[in-house]
Amino acid sequence: GEIEDALTTHPAVAQAAVVVREDTPGVKRLAAYLVPADREVETGAVRRMLSERLPEYMVPSAFVVLDALPLTVNGKLDRKALPAPTAADFTATGPVRGPRFxxxxxxxxxxxxxxxxxxxxxxxxxxxxxxxxxxxxxxxxxxxxxxxxxxxxxxxxxxxxxxxxxxxxxxxxxxxxxxxxxxxxxxxx
The missing domain is CATH 1.10.1200.10 (ACP-like)
Structure with missing residues (x-):
């Protein structure tokens, strides 16, 4: 809840959900799901903002941008319907360099x-x-x-x-x- 509250203070984020994922057995990671406000969400800027406000262990590893958070028929967040983060969701924004030698x-x-x-x-x-x-x-x-x-x-x-x-x-x-x-x-x- 504290991480979600911090995420929604960013002007580009309208809604947020944070879950612990274990997509690789034995490897648990925090994943943030963001719904943009009226502008594009730059996940690198959101990550930096969280790093300034929260301890390192509370900063999610992945930032996934969605059009809307999935909801159950009761109108609550459907955590099981949240997609698994892709490799790109774990990277910082900007150019990513591969190995050179x-x-x-x-x-x-x-x-x-x-x-x-x-x-x-x-x-x-x-x-x-x-x-x-x-x-x-x-x-x-x-x-x-x-x-x-x-x-x-x-x-x-x-x-x-x-x-x-x-x-x-x-x-x-x-x-x-x-x-x-x-x-x-x-x-x-």
Whole structure:
């Protein structure tokens, strides 16, 4: 209720419903369903507004825009009739970049698998896409297996996107191959 109330304070949102969905077994996420007021709803702006007003765990992972909320014959919200969010509903608005090179493709695959999404943009925040502590552990375990580098939760919190984490992993892997984290990369003159 508190999330729905906050959503309807946005001028572009006429009605809102928030439900906990488990479209992937064992992965629960908040999904917001929005009915626009008299203008188009920019879900990125709504997400940012909620992030400023509510704790992170109360910000929905997906924002689905509907023409109207489905109602039962009694006029109440029909939660079972709400559609499952698509991959696009989990992404921030704006251009979404895909992986650009092989190591980024490897990190991208682990991100998408951990989140239970078919794809993610390389600049998107893991936590904005529905990531939480249990999924973070699965992601870190997958990345450790893929790269052989001992990642911690602090690494993910500091670099929560595919692009940032790939850069960190590639740099860390090169430094490890050169003899440790204090090794200097020789200059080529």
């Amino acid at each position: 092989a190591s980024e493709e490897r990190v991208h695959a682990v991100f998408a698998e951990a989140l239970g999404l078919p794809s993610v943009g390389i600049d998107e925040n893991f936590f904005d896409l529905g990531g939480h502590s249990l999924l973070a552990m699965a992601l870190l375990q997958g990345l450790r297996a893929e790269f052989g580098h001992p990642l911690g939760l602090a690494d993910l919190l500091a670099r929560p996107s595919v692009a940032a984490l790939t850069e960190f992993l590639v740099d860390a892997t090169v430094l490890t191959a050169l003899g440790g984290s204090d090794a200097a990369v020789p200059c080529s003159d």
